[in-house]
Structure formats: structure tokens, C-alpha cells
Amino acid sequence: xQTELTEEQRQLRDTxxxxxxxxxxxxxxxxxxxxxxxxxxxxxxxxxxxxxxAVPAEHGGAGMDNVGYALAxxxxxxxxxxxxxxxxxxxxxxxxxxxKYGTPAQRDxxxxxxxxxxxxxxxxxxxxxxxxxxxxxxxxxxxKGDKYVINGTKNWITNGPVADAILLFAMTDASKGTxxxxxxxxETSSPGFLRQKADEKLGICASPSCTxxxxxxxxxxxxxxxxxxxxxxxxxxxxxxxxxxxxxxxxGIARAAYEEARDYAKVRKTFDVPIAQHQAIQFMLADMAxxxxxxxxxxxxxxxxxxxxxxxxxxxxxxxxxxxEMSGRVTDKxxxxxxxxxxxxxxxxxxxFRDARITQIYEGTSEIQRLVISNALLKQ
Amino acid sequence: xxFAISDEQKRLVDTARKFTREKIxxxxxxxxxxxxxPQEICEQGFELGLMNAEVxxxxxxxxxxxxDHVLMLEEINYGCAGIGTTLAANNxxxxxxxxxxxxxxxxxxxxxxxxxxxFAAYACSEPDAGSDVAGMRTHVRKVGDEYVLTGQKRWITxxxxxxxxxxxxxxxxxxxxxxxxxxxxxxxxxPGVSVGKKEDKLGQRASDTCDILFEEVKLTRxxxxxxxxxxxxxxxxxxxxSRPWIAAGATxxxxxxxxxxxxxxxxxxxxxxAIAQFQAVQFMLAEMxxxxxxxxxxxxxxxxxxxxxxxDAIESSYAKAFGADxxxxxxxxxxxxxxxxxxxxxxxxxxxxRDAKLLQIYEGTSQIQRMVxxxxxxxxxx
Numbered sequence: 097x098q099t100e101l102t103e104e105q106r107q108l109r110d111t112x113x114x115x116x117x118x119x120x121x122x123x124x125x126x127x128x129x130x131x132x133x134x135x136x137x138x139x140x141x142x143x144x145x146x147x148x149x150a151v152p153a154e155h156g157g158a159g160m161d162n163v164g165y166a167l168a169x170x171x172x173x174x175x176x177x178x179x180x181x182x183x184x185x186x187x188x189x190x191x192x193x194x195x196k197y198g199t200p201a202q203r204d205x206x207x208x209x210x211x212x213x214x215x216x217x218x219x220x221x222x223x224x225x226x227x228x229x230x231x232x233x234x235x236x237x238x239x240k241g242d243k244y245v246i247n248g249t250k251n252w253i254t255n256g257p258v259a260d261a262i263l264l265f266a267m268t269d270a271s272k273g274t275x276x277x278x279x280x281x282x283e284t285s286s287p288g289f290l291r292q293k294a295d296e297k298l299g300i301c302a303s304p305s306c307t308x309x310x311x312x313x314x315x316x317x318x319x320x321x322x323x324x325x326x327x328x329x330x331x332x333x334x335x336x337x338x339x340x341x342x343x344x345x346x347x348g349i350a351r352a353a354y355e356e357a358r359d360y361a362k363v364r365k366t367f368d369v370p371i372a373q374h375q376a377i378q379f380m381l382a383d384m385a386x387x388x389x390x391x392x393x394x395x396x397x398x399x400x401x402x403x404x405x406x407x408x409x410x411x412x413x414x415x416x417x418x419x420x421e422m423s424g425r426v427t428d429k430x431x432x433x434x435x436x437x438x439x440x441x442x443x444x445x446x447x448x449f450r451d452a453r454i455t456q457i458y459e460g461t462s463e464i465q466r467l468v469i470s471n472a473l474l475k476q
Numbered sequence: 477x478x479f480a481i482s483d484e485q486k487r488l489v490d491t492a493r494k495f496t497r498e499k500i501x502x503x504x505x506x507x508x509x510x511x512x513x514p515q516e517i518c519e520q521g522f523e524l525g526l527m528n529a530e531v532x533x534x535x536x537x538x539x540x541x542x543x544d545h546v547l548m549l550e551e552i553n554y555g556c557a558g559i560g561t562t563l564a565a566n567n568x569x570x571x572x573x574x575x576x577x578x579x580x581x582x583x584x585x586x587x588x589x590x591x592x593x594x595f596a597a598y599a600c601s602e603p604d605a606g607s608d609v610a611g612m613r614t615h616v617r618k619v620g621d622e623y624v625l626t627g628q629k630r631w632i633t634x635x636x637x638x639x640x641x642x643x644x645x646x647x648x649x650x651x652x653x654x655x656x657x658x659x660x661x662x663x664x665x666x667p668g669v670s671v672g673k674k675e676d677k678l679g680q681r682a683s684d685t686c687d688i689l690f691e692e693v694k695l696t697r698x699x700x701x702x703x704x705x706x707x708x709x710x711x712x713x714x715x716x717x718s719r720p721w722i723a724a725g726a727t728x729x730x731x732x733x734x735x736x737x738x739x740x741x742x743x744x745x746x747x748x749x750a751i752a753q754f755q756a757v758q759f760m761l762a763e764m765x766x767x768x769x770x771x772x773x774x775x776x777x778x779x780x781x782x783x784x785x786x787x788d789a790i791e792s793s794y795a796k797a798f799g800a801d802x803x804x805x806x807x808x809x810x811x812x813x814x815x816x817x818x819x820x821x822x823x824x825x826x827x828x829x830r831d832a833k834l835l836q837i838y839e840g841t842s843q844i845q846r847m848v849x850x851x852x853x854x855x856x857x858x
Binding site: 097145222225227228229230232251254295297298299365366367369376402425428431435436438439440441442446449450454456457458461462463466 | 548571573601604605606607608611630631674675677678679720746747748754756757804806808812815818819821822826829830833834836837838841842843847
């Protein structure tokens with residue numbers, strides 16, 4: 097088993113780490129506070145080749161692998177979790193399926209500018225009544241000649257308010273259940289594409305998400321990704337990759353909280369000694385560091401399997417489940433180590449605590465990950 | 477053993493529950509969002525006796541027992557923990573006077589609290605002395621019969637709205653630790669008293685939390701609460717009596733979470749059925765209910781002990797630590813049951829999670845409670 101990073105992976109990680117420390121850490125608190133999408137930072141990040149990390153260079157990407165991608169997301173999220181998820185959605189939920197399922201013509205239009213960072217993508221699967229249960233799609237696409245007419249509602253669409261295109265899922269044949277779902281590539285400027293106001297959330301406040309209504313939205317048949325009825329399969333295999341990104345995001349958030357708590361424990365004094373000398377604090381830090389490493393190993397294993405082209409649903413779900421719940425525990429302990437200061441918006445740690453919570457909810461709640469894992473276990 | 481509450485207690489609970497439903501719940505989210513102090517609610521709560529509950533009748537209060545008080549506070553906190561903290565804080569400021577103050581001080585300061593809807597604040601923590609009360613640096617210099625008070629207090633609940641403060645300062649050196657700390661009552665209008673920055677907090681945002689600055693404030697013996705050097709003991713005894721109130725904050729938050737989640741789990745469908753049909757959700761609800769019940773019993777036991785006069789610090793710490801940790805776990809699961817909706821401000825559960833976190837921090841962190849518990853356990857061995 098290989099646990100050493102390649103020179104290329106290490107370089108990417110270090111570049112991202114340096115970028116996060118310089119460009120993200122000093123500003124993340126303000127972006128959160130103002131609920132502002134940091135378009136500038138996203139643009140700069142794209143210049144680093146992070147829009148399509150694992151997309152081959154001929155399609156506009158950086159031509160790296162998924163291990164490198166996971167490392168990059170961790171580093172970016174360590175600086176700002178909102179920027180981390182913006183990046184993860186564009187890479188995993190948009191570029192990856194277009195690369196995998198797109199025709200050469202589709203890749204030219206719908207992948208290249210997105211993997212190159214000139215445009216931003218998003219992913220439209222969730223609906224008000226279909227979150228964890230994605231098969232309950234009520235958005236309808238009706239074929240009319242060489243077009244589809246789409247009506248329905250999607251919500252919690254990350255990047256929705258700022259994206260240039262969406263990978264949209266809709267029912268083309270409701271009688272076939274999940275086999276009646278199809279996927280479409282749609283420009284967000286199309287008539288009938290109606291974005292609602294940005295969601296008010298507990299955390300990741302600099303990552304805008306919104307509800308989108310589709311009213312007689314016309315989409316040329318040439319913009320269908322894959323065959324009719326392939327949508328659910330595309331969505332599920334896409335999420336296998338997306339979960340690696342969210343696991344890495346959760347690790348980045350937890351690492352930020354852990355590092356801040358560790359540093360604080362060395363300077364904060366109670367009972368005449370730095371609190372780092374109290375065993376209660378030492379053991380909290382030991383647990384935090386152990387769990388962080390365990391989560392990263394699970395995540396890099398899933399990324400390695402994806403790079404090898406092996407099915408990795410179970411491993412991605414394990415990584416996402418463990419990393420997100422670890423992130424909840426670690427950020428909670430980090431607030432606790434900071435005491436009253438941890439509860440104040442003066443420091444970053446309360447933001448990490450709020451940001452971590454979403455990782456247990458989006459791209460499949462912890463409960464859905466347990467469903468995927470237990471199904472895989474019991475099928476064997 | 478009798479777990480029933482009296483008719484009088486039942487009336488008290490009903491009053492608080494009605495007030496919570498009609499006055500607190502409709503505005504809680506908005507006050508939280510803008511960090512607005514619940515002035516009007518406090519004025520209305522004052523009229524109903526919800527504010528100075530433990531001030532004895534001889535000083536114009538309604539003289540509730542700790543047990544009555546926690547029953548009432550659970551109801552208030554069901555609506556909003558930030559408002560619950562605001563309404564309870566006068567009692568915290570009053571407690572050192574009740575424990576160690578002179579008759580004259582009680583008449584003057586407690587009488588003022590019950591005369592009209594004003595606020596008082598307990599000012600103990602400092603920027604560098606939170607958990608470690610004995611590490612405080614605020615000090616007094618004796619000049620003849622006068623005391624000159626200088627220092628900075630932090631995390632002072634209702635600090636910006638208080639008319640007087642019960643505060644603690646050292647008469648000796650910092651190295652003397654808990655010896656040489658003295659309690660004073662300090663009117664806000666004395667020269668040298670000022671309010672510093674207001675905290676921008678994760679949760680309990682309707683509650684006002686400020687720095688209080690004392691610069692060469694001239695005090696006399698009339699401001700001294702108890703004897704010189706008794707301050708640390710007074711502060712600790714105050715916490716023994718106030719920690720059940722925090723447990724009441726926990727029971728309020730947990731009961732609210734449970735109610736919200738039960739309703740939602742029966743309505744929300746996934747995979748063709750209500751999510752309440754899934755064992756994963758059922759078990760989360762079961763855990764939440766167990767944690768609520770266990771906290772409530774620990775809280776009632778601690779409050780009962782206080783009422784019996786056989787105050788036991790360990791029981792207050794059991795209730796506070798177990799309650800705060802439970803409330804955090806329950807509120808976190810509540811967000812999970814609500815899924816994506818739980819993460820938005822459209823539903824009340826994300827606020828419960830933010831509010832619950834403070835319970836593990838203020839009035840002694842969960843870690844300090846464990847220290848108190850362990851110390852008591854070990855010192856009791858013959």
C-alpha cells in the first residue's frame with residue numbers, strides 16, 4: 097500500500113495551502129459575515145487550475161488525479177469552506193459527469209470553459225420533496241420535436257445564484273420511476289430559468305444557494321447528457337465522486353478548527369498554566385488529530401479507487417460519513433477549548449462549527465451514506 | 477418519592493407556557509437575527525413575576541424556590557434560550573446579596589429590582605479569567621475607609637442594560653489566587669463605571685453580553701458584600717444555586733427540539749413514507765427523549781436539594797454538565813432530522829443548535845463541572 101504522495105500531488109497541496117493562507121484565511125470571516133460570494137477569490141483560484149483538477153488538459157482541466165483533487169479541496173476549505181464547496185461542485189458535480197457522459201461536441205461547449213475556470217457550473221437534483229429520496233423527482237421534461245420543455249422546482253442549488261450552467265435532472269417518463277429520469281445541460285440565462293433569492297443558512301454563508309423554478313424552459317435535445325432514462329445513474333455515479341469532495345471539505349474545516357484550538361491551548365492560561373497542560377485539553381487534541389488522520393486516509397482511499405477506475409460507492413460514502421461526523425465533533429471541541437472566545441464572532445472557530453454542520457447534510461445526509469454502506473455490505 | 481408538582485407550581489408553569497407561546501415564540505427568531513435585546517418582553521415578564529423569581533417576598537419579589545424557578549425557566553427556554561438567559565440574569569446578580577449581603581443592601585438593591593423592570597448583572601469573568609475565577613485581575617485599593625476599584629470584566633450578561641453590578645475584585649496579589657477576592661455591589665451611575673464592547677455571538681443573540689470597565693471607581697463599606705476575602709466563596713455558592721437554571725435552559729431546548737422533530741418526522745416523506753417510519757429517525761427521537769427526561773430529573777433533584785437547604789455542589793454540576801452536553805447532542809440531531817431544511821433559518825432548529833452551545837460554556841464550562849464533580853467525589857473518600 098502506497099501512502100506517500102507523488103511530487104505533483106505534494107506541489108498541488110502546498111500551492112493550495114499557501115494560497116489559502118494568503119488569500120482566504122484573512123478574508124473568510126468577512127465574507128461569511130456579509131454573506132458575500134467571493135468572486136475574486138474564486139477567479140484567482142481558477143487561475144491555479146482548480147476549476148477542473150482531474151479533467152484532462154485537452155478538455156481545459158489541470159490534468160491531475162482525484163487524490164490531488166481531494167488534497168486541493170482540503171487545503172482550500174481549510175481557508176474558507178464556502179470557497180471549498182464552490183470548487184467541489186464545479187469539479188465533482190458538474191465537470192466530472194460532463195467528462196464521463198458527454199459527447200465530444202458537448203465537451204467542447206459544456207466542459208472546456210468550465211474546466212478552464214471561465215465559467216461556473218452547478219448541479220440540479222434536489223427538490224423540495226426529494227432531498228435524500230432523489231428518486232422522487234417531480235420536475236418534468238416533455239419532448240416536443242427536437243426540444244424538451246421543462247417545468248418544476250429545484251432547491252438548495254449550491255452555486256445556483258452565480259452559475260453559468262446547470263446539470264439538470266428531470267423526469268422524461270414518470271411511469272418508469274428512476275429509469276425515467278434524464279439529465280440536461282442548461283444555460284442559466286435561458287428564458288424560463290427563474291432563480292429565487294439566496295437561501296439564509298446556518299453556515300457556509302459565502303457559498304450562495306437558491307431555489308430555481310423552471311417555467312416552460314426549452315432545452316434542445318442536443319443538450320441531453322447521456323440517453324433518455326440515464327439520469328438517475330448519472331446522478332448517483334456523480335455523487336460517488338462528489339462525496340470525496342465533501343469529505344475533503346469536512347477535513348479542511350476540521351483541520352482549521354483543530355489547528356486554531358491547538359495554538360490557542362498553548363497560549364491561554366488557567367490555573368496558572370497554559371490550558372494545553374491540562375489533561376482534559378490534551379486528550380481532546382489527541383482525539384481531534386487522530387480522527388482527522390483517519391478521515392483523510394478514508395478519503396484518499398476513495399480517491400485512489402476513483403483514479404483506478406474501480407467502483408467506489410461504498411468507500412466514498414464511508415469517507416463522507418466519517419469525515420463529516422468527525423468534522424462536527426472536532427469543530428465542537430475546538431469551540432469548547434476556546435471557551436467564551438469560541439462563542440464569539442471575533443474568532444474563526446464559531447464559523448468552522450457552523451460550516452461543519454452542512455457536510456452531514458448535503459450530497460446525501462449521514463443517514464443516506466449509512467444506507468449506501470449497509471446496502472453494499474449486505475449484498476456481498 | 478413523589479414526582480408530582482403542586483397545583484401552585486402547575487399554575488406557574490401554565491402562566492410561563494402561555495407567555496412563551498404568545499409573547500416569545502412569535503418574535504424569537506427576529507430578535508435573534510438582529511441581536512435585539514428583548515426589552516418589551518422583559519417588561520411584560522416583569523409584571524408576571526418571571527424576572528426576579530427568587531427574590532424573597534420581603535424585598536418585593538415573589539420568592540420562588542429554585543424548584544419553582546427551574547420549572548418556569550424550562551417553559552421560557554422552550555421559546556428562546558437567549559430570552560431565558562436575559563430573564564434569569566437578575567437572579568444571578570441578586571444571589572450574592574441574598575447569600576452574603578446586609579439587610580440594608582438587600583432592601584436597597586433587591587427592592588429596586590422588584591420596584592420596576594430594571595436589570596442587574598453578575599460581573600465575574602474577565603478576558604483572562606473565565607473558567608479560572610481565581611485568576612481574576614480586577615482589584616481594589618484601600619484608601620482610608622474607601623475602596624478604589626479598577627479592572628475589566630467580560631461576557632457580562634445584561635451588562636449593557638444593568639443599573640447595578642455584583643462584581644468581584646481582589647484585595648491582595650494575583651498570586652494569592654482565591655484568597656483575597658472580595659464581592660462588591662456597584663451602581664452603574666458611579667463615576668468610572670462604563671460599558672465596553674458588546675459581543676457578537678454564535679447564539680443566544682437576543683441576550684446582551686458586554687465588557688464592563690471599572691476605572692478608579694470609588695466605593696465605600698456600604699458597597700462591600702459580606703466580608704473582605706469572602707468573595708470567592710460567595711461566587712462559588714452563587715454558582716451552586718444558579719447551575720440548575722442552566723439545566724432548565726437545556727430542558728427547554730430539548731423539549732422544543734423533540735416537539736419540532738416529532739411533528740416534522742410525521743409530515744416529511746422519503747422513500748414513499750413518513751421519515752418517522754425509519755428506525756434511524758425513531759432511534760434519534762428516542763435518544764432525545766431519554767436525554768430530556770434524565771436532565772429534567774437531575775435538574776429537579778438539584779433544585780430540590782437547594783430547597784431543602786442541603787445544598788450539594790456536585791448535584792448542581794451533574795445537572796448543568798449533563799444537561800448542557802445533552803442539549804447540544806439533541807439540538808444537533810434535530811438539525812439532522814430536518815436535513816437541508818434544518819440548516820436554513822426558515823425552521824427553528826438551527827437556532828436551537830447555536831443556542832445550546834453556550835450552555836456548555838457559561839457559568840462554568842462542561843470541563844469545570846467535571847472538575848467540581850471529581851473534586852467532590854475524591855474529597856468525600858474517608
